[in-house]
Amino acid sequence: MKLFFLFFRKDLLYYTRSWEPLLSLVFFVVLCELIFYFSFGPLFSPRLQPSFVMPLVWVPVFFGGMLCVSRTFEAENEGRVLDAFCLLPQTIVPFFLGKFFLNGLLILFLEIFSLCLGVFLFNLELSGEFFFPLLILFLVGGFGFACVGTAFSAMLVGKPKQEIILPLLCYPMLAPLLLGVLHGMEFAADGGFLGLDQAWISLLVGFDGVTFLISLFSFKLLME
Amino acid sequence: MKTYFAPILLFTLFAANFYLIFVVAPEELTQGLVQKIFYFHVSSALAMYAGFLAAGFSALIYLLTRRAMWDSLSKATAEVGFVFCTMVLVSGPIWAKPIWGTWWTWDPRLTTTLFIWFLFLSIFLLRRFFGADPRGRLVASVLTLFALADLPFIFLAVKLWRGIHPSVLGQEGNMPGEMKLALIFTNITVLIFSGYLAKNRYRLLRLEHMLMEEV
Numbered sequence: 051m052k053l054f055f056l057f058f059r060k061d062l063l064y065y066t067r068s069w070e071p072l073l074s075l076v077f078f079v080v081l082c083e084l085i086f087y088f089s090f091g092p093l094f095s096p097r098l099q100p101s102f103v104m105p106l107v108w109v110p111v112f113f114g115g116m117l118c119v120s121r122t123f124e125a126e127n128e129g130r131v132l133d134a135f136c137l138l139p140q141t142i143v144p145f146f147l148g149k150f151f152l153n154g155l156l157i158l159f160l161e162i163f164s165l166c167l168g169v170f171l172f173n174l175e176l177s178g179e180f181f182f183p184l185l186i187l188f189l190v191g192g193f194g195f196a197c198v199g200t201a202f203s204a205m206l207v208g209k210p211k212q213e214i215i216l217p218l219l220c221y222p223m224l225a226p227l228l229l230g231v232l233h234g235m236e237f238a239a240d241g242g243f244l245g246l247d248q249a250w251i252s253l254l255v256g257f258d259g260v261t262f263l264i265s266l267f268s269f270k271l272l273m274e
Numbered sequence: 275m276k277t278y279f280a281p282i283l284l285f286t287l288f289a290a291n292f293y294l295i296f297v298v299a300p301e302e303l304t305q306g307l308v309q310k311i312f313y314f315h316v317s318s319a320l321a322m323y324a325g326f327l328a329a330g331f332s333a334l335i336y337l338l339t340r341r342a343m344w345d346s347l348s349k350a351t352a353e354v355g356f357v358f359c360t361m362v363l364v365s366g367p368i369w370a371k372p373i374w375g376t377w378w379t380w381d382p383r384l385t386t387t388l389f390i391w392f393l394f395l396s397i398f399l400l401r402r403f404f405g406a407d408p409r410g411r412l413v414a415s416v417l418t419l420f421a422l423a424d425l426p427f428i429f430l431a432v433k434l435w436r437g438i439h440p441s442v443l444g445q446e447g448n449m450p451g452e453m454k455l456a457l458i459f460t461n462i463t464v465l466i467f468s469g470y471l472a473k474n475r476y477r478l479l480r481l482e483h484m485l486m487e488e489v
Binding site: 198257 | 337386389392393395396399400402404411413415416419420421423424426427430434
């Protein structure tokens with residue numbers, strides 16, 4: 051546990067010491083939403099159903115999250131620091147958990163930022179009862195994305211052209227997550243209550259659980 | 275004689291198969307001749323899933339044992355599964371155009387089959403990306419495991435969407451006996467064929483591997 055907090059704190063410091071990595075992610079999300087706004091501008095009106103607009107809020111996160119996970123092992127790749135961590139078997143799991151939770155936190159931040167920007171740009175009016183289901187969707191969506199992204203980033207660490215191949219690997223794998231979050235948001239925006247027995251949430255929770263276990267298992271294998 | 279046994283057997287099976295499909299099985303009332311694509315479409319889908327399951331389990335065994343033969347088996351069965359997935363995606367639109375009036379719809383089952391196709395294309399891309407690097411075998415096996423775990427969730431997405439894809443199978447009284455016989459026979463034939471392809475591909479990969487080791 052102590053090792054996990056040390057790794058997590060180290061990576062958090064990396065993002066907060068220099069704000070450039072975080073700012074680039076935020077800027078990317080802003081650009082994506084602006085592009086959506088310019089593309090679909092004539093369709094937007096105060097009478098527009100939130101169920102149409104809400105999924106658009108998550109799509110920039112889906113793309114921006116890839117930028118986030120592609121840098122997961124950037125710092126450790128220099129000077130063979132990654133090899134040094136992997137020499138000690140007891141550091142592998144805390145190391146993965148630290149990276150995974152940081153990615154999850156960053157994606158959650160992007161989701162919340164994208165939602166706020168979406169409310170501003172698309173004139174969304176969200177009632178209070180919508181926030182709880184939305185929070186659940188953001189958490190399970192971000193969790194699953196972070197799982198897959200961290201594990202796949204570990205597979206390609208140190209290889210050239212990683213930025214090209216990583217999205218090609220991740221996006222097909224994340225298809226159930228994308229469908230679940232987008233349809234869940236559509237459902238919630240139409241006034242549906244997302245309880246734990248709701249099918250999309252069950253799908254996402256199951257996906258997250260399975261991918262987390264496989265990510266952990268595969269990370270240990272990849273680092274040994 | 276032993277070398278020719280499998281091709282002769284397959285030839286015979288396919289000949290019997292075509293007879294069952296085009297002569298024995300009746301033509302469907304509303305769809306006509308184009309309905310007969312259904313036999314190849316369904317059997318290709320079966321071979322696709324069989325290939326992917328075999329690839330996934332072989333990848334898992336490779337990860338546990340690190341014996342190269344299991345990686346070769348995983349690669350061979352994934353390739354065969356990919357070929358049959360392509361056949362599903364091609365035969366489906368050929369049937370869909372005269373029946374639905376469109377080559378492609380974003381029907382859930384079509385969409386998920388496309389996702390599966392992308393999943394396995396990404397695995398082949400990854401193998402090419404790593405080239406001769408032995409780490410590529412490990413990474414590809416991990417990715418295949420991920421893909422196998424992803425399959426049920428893709429399936430669930432289909433159920434949740436409840437698309438327009440016909441669900442003939444599992445419904446009682448929908449198919450006459452001759453059609454059922456033709457379908458079962460086609461499934462068996464195509465599965466044997468896919469096994470034959472996988473076996474030969476595996477043999478080629480093992481020979482390549484042995485040659486690389488000697489060099």
